[in-house]
Amino acid sequence: MSVYFQVEEYHRPQNLAQAFGILSKFGNGTKVIAGGTDILPLRPGVKKIDPINHLVDISRLGLAYLKKESDHISIGAATTINTLGASPLFLTRSHRALSEAADAHSTATIRNRATVGGNLCTASPCGDLALPLLVLDAVLVAAGPEGKRYVPLESFFKGANYTALNKEELLLEIRLNLCSQKTGSSFLKLRRHQTAIDMAVVNVATALTFKNNRCEAAGIALGSVAPIPYRAKKAESVLAGTKLSKEVIHKAAATAAAEATPIDDVRATSAYRRKMVAVMVRRSLENSMRRCNQ
Amino acid sequence: MTKVDIKIHVNGDWYELAVNPGERLIDVLRDRLDLSGTKEGCGEGECGACTVNLDGQAVLSCLILAAQADGCTILTIEGLQKGLELHPLQKAFVGESAVQCGFCTPGMIMTAKALLNNEAEPDENSIRKHLSNNLCRCTGYDRPVKAVLKAAQDIKEDSNA
Numbered sequence: 325m326s327v328y329f330q331v332e333e334y335h336r337p338q339n340l341a342q343a344f345g346i347l348s349k350f351g352n353g354t355k356v357i358a359g360g361t362d363i364l365p366l367r368p369g370v371k372k373i374d375p376i377n378h379l380v381d382i383s384r385l386g387l388a389y390l391k392k393e394s395d396h397i398s399i400g401a402a403t404t405i406n407t408l409g410a411s412p413l414f415l416t417r418s419h420r421a422l423s424e425a426a427d428a429h430s431t432a433t434i435r436n437r438a439t440v441g442g443n444l445c446t447a448s449p450c451g452d453l454a455l456p457l458l459v460l461d462a463v464l465v466a467a468g469p470e471g472k473r474y475v476p477l478e479s480f481f482k483g484a485n486y487t488a489l490n491k492e493e494l495l496l497e498i499r500l501n502l503c504s505q506k507t508g509s510s511f512l513k514l515r516r517h518q519t520a521i522d523m524a525v526v527n528v529a530t531a532l533t534f535k536n537n538r539c540e541a542a543g544i545a546l547g548s549v550a551p552i553p554y555r556a557k558k559a560e561s562v563l564a565g566t567k568l569s570k571e572v573i574h575k576a577a578a579t580a581a582a583e584a585t586p587i588d589d590v591r592a593t594s595a596y597r598r599k600m601v602a603v604m605v606r607r608s609l610e611n612s613m614r615r616c617n618q
Numbered sequence: 619m620t621k622v623d624i625k626i627h628v629n630g631d632w633y634e635l636a637v638n639p640g641e642r643l644i645d646v647l648r649d650r651l652d653l654s655g656t657k658e659g660c661g662e663g664e665c666g667a668c669t670v671n672l673d674g675q676a677v678l679s680c681l682i683l684a685a686q687a688d689g690c691t692i693l694t695i696e697g698l699q700k701g702l703e704l705h706p707l708q709k710a711f712v713g714e715s716a717v718q719c720g721f722c723t724p725g726m727i728m729t730a731k732a733l734l735n736n737e738a739e740p741d742e743n744s745i746r747k748h749l750s751n752n753l754c755r756c757t758g759y760d761r762p763v764k765a766v767l768k769a770a771q772d773i774k775e776d777s778n779a
Contacts, residue, residue: 328642328661328680329640329642329683330640331639331640332619332639333619333620333639334620334622334639334640334683334685336685336688357683357686359681360681360682360683360686361663361678361681364642364662364663364680364681364682364683365661365662365663365681379639379683381683381685381686383686430663431666431750431751432676432747432748432751433666433669433676433677433678433729433751434663434678434681434751436672436675436676436677437677437678437681437682521663521664521750521751
């Protein structure tokens with residue numbers, strides 16, 4: 325038997341009701357698995373984490389889909405990141421950030437298994453997909469034994485590796501509004517080796533909407549510089565209502581850097597991360613501006 | 619601990635096995651089926667040495683539970699050759715001297731195999747991007763990239779012949 329990964333029971337529910345039943349019955353020590361790329365590297369006994377007693381496999385519950393509805397796009401939680409990255413739905417100016425983030429996530433081999441829902445539920449401070457979904461105002465559809473509820477992504481992350489989902493709940497779907505023609509978005513990721521697998525030093529997504537030559541709405545999301553990926557609200561307010569001059573963009577970038585609370589770690593120092601926030605936010609805003617046809 | 623009954627199709631044969639819930643696909647391939655061509659490097663998804671094809675896609679066998687592969691078709695490095703005839707990718711890796719220590723080679727070839735399933739004629743950029751999934755500390759990647767280009771060309775010529 326593998327010394328690497330250990331678990332007492334593997335469950336593959338046939339439908340959601342069975343999945344909720346297993347989650348309710350076993351409670352603590354139960355983990356949901358889809359692609360498994362975040363779960364399998366966990367090694368209870370080798371790494372300092374609690375033992376996993378039960379695994380609930382949700383990869384065969386029909387949760388892998390991309391659908392364009394009349395007023396929104398639905399992404400099934402078990403959709404792989406490569407499926408998302410290959411979809412023409414996210415090559416539009418407004419949703420390009422999502423496609424860019426999918427492409428920047430880990431390696432193609434991992435992305436064949438890693439899922440969109442898994443990337444959100446792992447709730448890593450540097451999760452790539454969270455950022456474009458934050459600036460595109462994604463709403464999550466969660467469900468449990470008591471029924472469905474809708475959670476804005478902004479209130480989903482509660483701390484590093486900790487989300488708003490209850491123990492009996494599953495993330496089913498991610499919903500995105502169809503944006504106006506005047507919206508442009510962009511994602512950028514700084515890592516130590518730009519081609520290779522590595523987590524971000526700093527990652528950033530921005531979205532801008534133009535109306536009558538003014539910035540009607542601005543979104544800036546920052547990753548790897550706080551316990552959770554978050555919207556830099558002060559920096560966003562610098563942009564709203566302006567004509568997005570060079571000076572305004574520089575000011576927003578500086579504001580985002582001042583708002584960030586990065587730490588020192590093996591990838592970079594706090595000071596470097598803060599400087600790079602300003603650079604990455606500026607570059608991403610410039611990309612978004614170009615895409616919103618200005 | 620409850621065993622999980624699975625049925626997997628590996629290199630052309632079906633296997634019915636009762637696996638432990640925590641057993642990974644690589645453990646089944648190497649320890650139960652004696653297919654030790656698939657290598658384990660890091661065991662946590664960084665190095666790509668354990669890459670196999672699952673339903674035609676390149677995946678890391680150290681990051682998949684055997685239980686999750688139930689019903690799937692798996693191709694490993696041992697399944698590439700037909701009889702004594704090596705696969706064009708294997709021939710090209712030999713011909714271009716793209717192998718040094720060889721530990722990353724099975725994974726690299728399986729990554730390339732999945733790439734060629736999707737893109738019959740990948741350009742150098744695409745090959746480099748895909749081979750970046752596989753850590754190699756010997757070759758510097760130039761020869762493996764040439765080998766994949768050569769294999770793609772050979773496969774095209776064979777199909778035209």
